[in-house]
Amino acid sequence: MVLAGGLVASLLTGCGATSLGLGSSSQQSSTTGCSSGGLKDALPPDVKPGSTLTVASDASYEPNEFLASNGQTIVGMDVDLLRGALQCLGLKADFKNAKFDNILPGVVGGKYDIATSSFTITSARLKQVTMVSYFSAGTQWVVRKGNPRHVNATKPCGLSVGVQTGTTQADELKAINKGLCKSKPVKAVVEDLQSKVTTDLLAGKVDAMAADSPVALYAVKKTGDKLQAAGKITGSAPYGVVLPKNQDKLGDALARAFAQMATNGSYQKILAKWGQQSGAVEMFAANPAVADG
The missing domain is CATH 3.40.190.10 (Periplasmic binding protein-like II)
Structure with a gap:
């Protein structure tokens, strides 16, 4: 897959989670999104179904993103939610542990394709990146x-x-x-x-x-x-998945995937798994309006 705007020219495709060194299936965050690839037609032309996205996350923010007992696998609420949404789009994720304040520059500069790490959506961040709302905290x-x-x-x-x-x-x-x-x-x-x-x-x-x-x-x-x-x-305020600024169409596709998860109940099941039902939202959007000026 080739993403515009200086992102990595090629990504791993067709790889299962275990082939990426992320541990056994019993160590993975469980994913219950929607039928695999059911919304793949929503993807922009430059994002091919079956591709694996490099996802940045600061794995020190339990229960949203943290390291499992094996010390390597990144698990948590954000991980489950994003895996589920990507599954709906026929995409996969390769999670990378990163220092929180290095993540946004990493997405902007092309080191990472996407990020999920409890990022509050703010007007300042929206000037740099595309963000897709999925939770409220x-x-x-x-x-x-x-x-x-x-x-x-x-x-x-x-x-x-x-x-x-x-x-x-x-x-x-x-x-x-x-x-x-x-x-x-x-x-x-x-x-x-x-x-x-x-x-x-x-x-x-x-x-x-x-x-x-x-x-x-x-x-x-x-x-x-x-x-x-x-x-x-x-x-x-809403949390947002982070994408490059020019990937607003992929952002729209992710918003549709989260909405599908809410419709089929998998969104609510993931929040319940981590005891975070109070943060559920009813609307999902790319680059939503925020009230911080």
């Missing part, structure tokens, strides 16, 4: 059990807060320090991996952490009685 703050530092997520001035580099939450802390907390700034402790952010909080190295709601709430659930949510989910 907001920001959730998390503290240690009992909230020993008396964190108020609406007034965090002077606190140390862990966030992952390149995320919406990192941008939110910058905005807080320019406004509400200008005289007593929040100390942002920025880590490359969300897993390190969570570890810092558990160890008491930061007073709180802020992350996307599905990730934050999953961390609370997974750590038992060690962490708790602080405040309500704020700023809910």
Whole structure:
């Protein structure tokens, strides 16, 4: 397959997941999309059915994308959803683990064909890439059990807060320090991996952490009685699969595939598998309008 705009000139075709070194079928994220290739006629002419797309994902954002117990296979909600949508289009995926803030430049520069990594759709990102909405998430703050530092997520001035580099939450802390907390700034402790952010909080190295709601709430659930949510989910916005700017037609095809999954119930089953039904959306679109200006 050849994609326009400087993407890789040729991609693997006709390869099953096991032939790509992604582990056995029992280690894979299960996929229940729709009949294989049922929407292949929706593909643009430069994307051939049967092609394998190179997909970037930061596998540190459990439960959305993370490494399975074998330490190699990328699994999670985003992985299952994208595999299902690509299956509907007669396409396959070769997932590559990548640092979050390197993913967008990698898609723009042609290193990756597509990306799924809990990217909130923003007007700034839409200027660089095409994005396809498929889920809704907001920001959730998390503290240690009992909230020993008396964190108020609406007034965090002077606190140390862990966030992952390149995320919406990192941008939110910058905005807080320019406004509400200008005289007593929040100390942002920025880590490359969300897993390190969570570890810092558990160890008491930061007073709180802020992350996307599905990730934050999953961390609370997974750590038992060690962490708790602080405040309500704020700023809910759509996640988007990322494609090159000139691949809006492929974006439209992906939106149709997600819609087909919602119609046949596989979309809801995948969300239920990861306990993320609250983030379900009813509309899927390439380059949707966003309200962040």
